[in-house]
Amino acid sequence: MSAKALILASGPTSPNAREVIDEALKDFVHEKGELQRIDLAGRTIVALEIKLDPAHALAISEELETLGKRASLDIAMEIL
Numbered sequence: 001m002s003a004k005a006l007i008l009a010s011g012p013t014s015p016n017a018r019e020v021i022d023e024a025l026k027d028f029v030h031e032k033g034e035l036q037r038i039d040l041a042g043r044t045i046v047a048l049e050i051k052l053d054p055a056h057a058l059a060i061s062e063e064l065e066t067l068g069k070r071a072s073l074d075i076a077m078e079i080l
Contacts, residue, residue: 003054004033004080007064009046011073013039017046020071024063028056044073054079 009017018037033049052060061077068075 003052003057005050005052005057005060005077006080007046007048007050007075007077009044009064009068009073009075011044011068011071013042014044014071014073016071017044017073018048020067020073021046021048021064021075024067024075025050025060027063028060029053030056030060049080 007021009021011017014020018035029052031051033051035049036047038045057077057079064075064077
């Protein structure tokens with residue numbers, strides 16, 4: 001795993017936002033790093049740093065986006 005990425009999720013208050021991200025990542029080899037979560041004014045924001053194989057970045061990003069839409073979360077990933 002030679003790359004790092006930052007995953008950001010936001011949307012209406014969602015107690016399971018972290019679980020949505022975990023579900024998207026479950027089929028990919030990765031290492032979780034720092035996690036930050038804010039629940040404020042009816043909104044949830046989750047930020048998670050991961051290490052990953054750069055060859056999987058596009059597939060992970062697409063899976064995050066797909067599962068995020070189902071959960072009413074906007075999820076994006078940026079390679080660092």
